Amino acid sequence: MISKETAEHYVWGNQCDGWHLVSCDQLSVIHERMPPGTSEVRHFHHHAHQFFFVLRGTATLDIDGKREILQAQQGAEVPSNCLHQLLNESDQELEFLVISQPPSHGDRVELR
Numbered sequence: 001m002i003s004k005e006t007a008e009h010y011v012w013g014n015q016c017d018g019w020h021l022v023s024c025d026q027l028s029v030i031h032e033r034m035p036p037g038t039s040e041v042r043h044f045h046h047h048a049h050q051f052f053f054v055l056r057g058t059a060t061l062d063i064d065g066k067r068e069i070l071q072a073q074q075g076a077e078v079p080s081n082c083l084h085q086l087l088n089e090s091d092q093e094l095e096f097l098v099i100s101q102p103p104s105h106g107d108r109v110e111l112r
Contacts, residue, residue: 004031014038021097028103031055034094039087041110048104050078052086057094060087070096083111 007019015035022029028048034057042062052061053075061068061076062085068076078084088094098104 007031013040016040023103026102028098028100028105030098030100032096032098034086034088034096036088036091036093039089040085041112042083042085043108043110044083045080045100045104045107046109047080047102048100048107049080050084050101050104051097051099052076052078053097053099055095055097057088057092057096058090059094059096060089061085062087 002021004019007021008023010018010020012018013034016038017033019031020028021031052059052070054070054072056072059070061070061078063076063078064083070076086096
C-alpha cells in the first residue's frame with residue numbers, strides 16, 4: 001500500500017511538491033502539487049513517454065507550443081522527444097499525477 005503520507009517526498013521548483021508513488025526501472029508514478037502561479041521549466045525527454053492527469057485544480061500543459069487547459073479528471077499524453085511545460089496559471093493549487101514510462105529522471109533536457 002502506498003499513499004502521499006508514506007511515499008518518498010521531494011520539493012522542486014518554486015515550492016512545488018512531489019511524492020513518488022511508484023519508482024522502478026520500467027515505470028514512474030508521481031503525485032505532484034503546484035501552488036498558484038508556478039510552472040516547471042520547458043523540457044523534453046529522450047525516452048520517457050508521459051501522461052499527466054489532473055486530480056484537483058486547472059493545469060495548462062504546453063506541448064510543442066500548443067496549450068491545452070486540463071480540468072480535474074482530465075489528462076493528456078506527451079510523447080518522448082516532445083517539448084513540453086506544465087503551468088499553474090490559476091489562483092488555486094494544482095494536484096496531478098505524472099506517469100512516465102520509462103521513468104523520466106535522468107532523461108530530461110531543459111530549455112531555459
